[in-house]
Amino acid sequence: QRFASTLVVAEHDGAKLNDATLHVVSAAAQLGDVSLLVAGDKCGDVASQAAAVAGVSNVLVADNQAYSHGVAENVTNLVLACQAANSYSHIMAPASNNGKNFIPRVAVKLDVAPLSEVTEIKGDATFVRPTYAGNAMATVTSADSVKVMTVRTTGFEKAADSGGSASVADAPAPDAPDAGLASFVSEEMVESDRPELTSARVVVSGGRGMKNGDNFSMLYELADKLEGAVGASRAAVDANYVSNDLQIGQTGKVVAPELYIAVGISGAIQHLAGMKDSKVIACINKDPEAPIFQVSDVGLEADLFKAVPELLEKV
Numbered sequence: 001q002r003f004a005s006t007l008v009v010a011e012h013d014g015a016k017l018n019d020a021t022l023h024v025v026s027a028a029a030q031l032g033d034v035s036l037l038v039a040g041d042k043c044g045d046v047a048s049q050a051a052a053v054a055g056v057s058n059v060l061v062a063d064n065q066a067y068s069h070g071v072a073e074n075v076t077n078l079v080l081a082c083q084a085a086n087s088y089s090h091i092m093a094p095a096s097n098n099g100k101n102f103i104p105r106v107a108v109k110l111d112v113a114p115l116s117e118v119t120e121i122k123g124d125a126t127f128v129r130p131t132y133a134g135n136a137m138a139t140v141t142s143a144d145s146v147k148v149m150t151v152r153t154t155g156f157e158k159a160a161d162s163g164g165s166a167s168v169a170d171a172p173a174p175d176a177p178d179a180g181l182a183s184f185v186s187e188e189m190v191e192s193d194r195p196e197l198t199s200a201r202v203v204v205s206g207g208r209g210m211k212n213g214d215n216f217s218m219l220y221e222l223a224d225k226l227e228g229a230v231g232a233s234r235a236a237v238d239a240n241y242v243s244n245d246l247q248i249g250q251t252g253k254v255v256a257p258e259l260y261i262a263v264g265i266s267g268a269i270q271h272l273a274g275m276k277d278s279k280v281i282a283c284i285n286k287d288p289e290a291p292i293f294q295v296s297d298v299g300l301e302a303d304l305f306k307a308v309p310e311l312l313e314k315v
Contacts, residue, residue, distance in 0.1 A: 004032035006090040012046040019199045020094035023153035029055040041068035054160040060171035069184040072101040077174040085172035095150035112144035119155030134273035154256035154277045202228030203257045208235040209264020225315045249274035267292025
């Protein structure tokens, strides 16, 4: 049996390593040697940060404009080139939009079955992942020669971002960095002073009970006082109260903050799948039968339009 070695594909914004990567490094470290792949354009600063992460043995850098926006086809070929050169036993990425975009492509090219949203590692070939919208946890064993997976970051602690001293080298390059299959056109970034939803310590979420988008202003105010982020249920997004980048749940983002405050959210299974790992869950809902009360540590049966302003006065 070969010694386990894992390639983790880092996520970053061109200047800073994403926290999600630190969670994946923690997962990978349970298996053996960890190599961290940093792909981007002028990403030297990120590579230096990656080298300092505790638990990382070596950092592979692919510095090319073709990787500047994480185009999945280009990243896939790069990961395959790294795999061909180094024969990793495991390939991992965060279960983010990026990871979900290229990991299945890598798996199909290697003719293996990808594992999605892994939350626990029980051995070199045995993993735990959610199924049925998070209502059951499946323990799966893979017989594939390479285990290719996305990792649900809420399942693992963050690796320390300092204290490591990994070597840094150029990544094995594919024949052509740009696969010529897709190209980046543009992106519209939402500028916000609030913390990112998936890494915020406190999340305040609103649901259909908010009645309209204007009423979300009081949740923004509460979030600002608590130095947190604002989220929403799918019902609130579908009703156009807020944009879909705030959606939490099975078809949105998965969060696990220290405090999750659900305001006017009934607690449908699909929403719970995205927030039930939160350390403390508090809810405000006037319907005592709402399912959200069953998963909440603290519940307030009250009209949110009276309760939230009172809360704002006291915070």
